[in-house]
């Protein structure tokens with residue numbers, strides 16, 4: 290049965306450059322925005338149309354987290370203040386080797402709970418035991434782009450089995466949960482996947498007609514190793530092995546030359562900028578201003594909760610707006626509206642979701658409402674500025690995905706918070722004991 294409802298007296302971040310915020314109405318029918326504007330269209334309030342009072346609320350497109358490893362919430366605080374390779378090799382990978390599929394379920398549920406409550410309506414997840422991640426996405430109502438990350442530092446038969454697992458997962462889950470779940474293919478990184486293995490993964494993505502995702506150029510050491518091992522920097526290397534022959538999104542892309550930026554732009558490769566994780570692992574600061582100038586779609590990701598250590602996309606948006614001013618000495622670097630678009634519209638574009646990321650008639654009804662009746666949202670001047678420079682996850686009052694309300698007055702309607710917190714703690718203790 291069709292359901293129509295009308296938000297009245299709301300403030301909406303439509304993010305048009307001339308007028309980024311409007312006061313007015315939004316009409317939603319089932320999973321789509323039917324109308325948004327300053328005036329009430331004739332007949333919009335007809336019989337059977339429910340009303341929703343939007344006063345005191347700022348409506349934004351749902352936040353889009355374009356890179357992460359949700360189950361790593363079980364390792365939050367386990368191995369802080371280390372550089373990437375030490376953190377991975379000495380802390381994360383030994384613990385992850387003990388993860389059961391139940392651990393992945395509980396860790397992912399903890400993260401999805403945090404993401405939904407913080408206004409994230411879509412997340413990308415690269416991990417193992419991906420059926421469990423799919424299950425959480427299905428149950429919670431969140432939109433998800435899921436990909437079984439494969440590490441190829443193993444014998445050929447294990448490589449084959451991992452790739453087969455990634456293919457089976459993608460076949461089973463692409464388009465699942467009424468289309469809320471889509472899939473990608475992911476070699477973990479150029480330093481963990483030999484070139485011939487990446488080529489096989491690219492071929493599988495071709496066969497399945499899916500995009501690709503990988504970590505790339507996260508640290509200076511990684512770039513130097515790539516040059517030592519293959520004679521070229523990672524961008525040229527991935528170009529050679531065919532990764533950019535398909536629609537692709539790379540995470541981090543911190544250490545790039547001008548030539549590499551030009552290659553990414555030419556091949557329409559998206560970049561998931563992960564400022565919080567890059568700062569914490571001391572990986573460096575990505576050349577976001579130059580990437581944007583070159584026409585690269587730059588979106589935002591938290592990375593896993595063990596290297597961030599939260600999943601607050603409003604914090605990533607704020608970091609993106611601040612750090613590039615700091616490193617460039619230019620206060621106009623990454624203006625507030627651009628940072629907010631990186632966390633919404635550009636995120637959806639990076640994940641190949643053309644119907645998500647904007648408050649616009651015809652788009653999917655993925656949106657959030659911030660409670661702006663609080664001290665840090667005054668005076669009522671510039672709500673884009675307040676969202677980027679002043680807001681945080683705790684300001685998220687309501688969340689809708691695909692037209693369904695999943696968070697109401699800060700409470701998640703689809704997940705059992707108490708149980709999730711209990712199970713996550715138990716799972717971590719189990720990992721320590723094994």
Ligand SMILES: CSC[C@H]1O[C@@H](n2cnc3c(O)ncnc32)[C@H](O)[C@@H]1O
Nearest residue numbers: 381415416417438439440477504593
């Ligand atoms: C094969 S599943 C994903 C794999 O990625 C690891 N990981 C988490 N954060 C990062 C990062 O910042 N760079 C590279 N790899 C990362 C995670 O521990 C899993 O093993």
Ligand SMILES: [Zn+2]
Nearest residue numbers: 357540592593
């Ligand atoms: Zn990552």
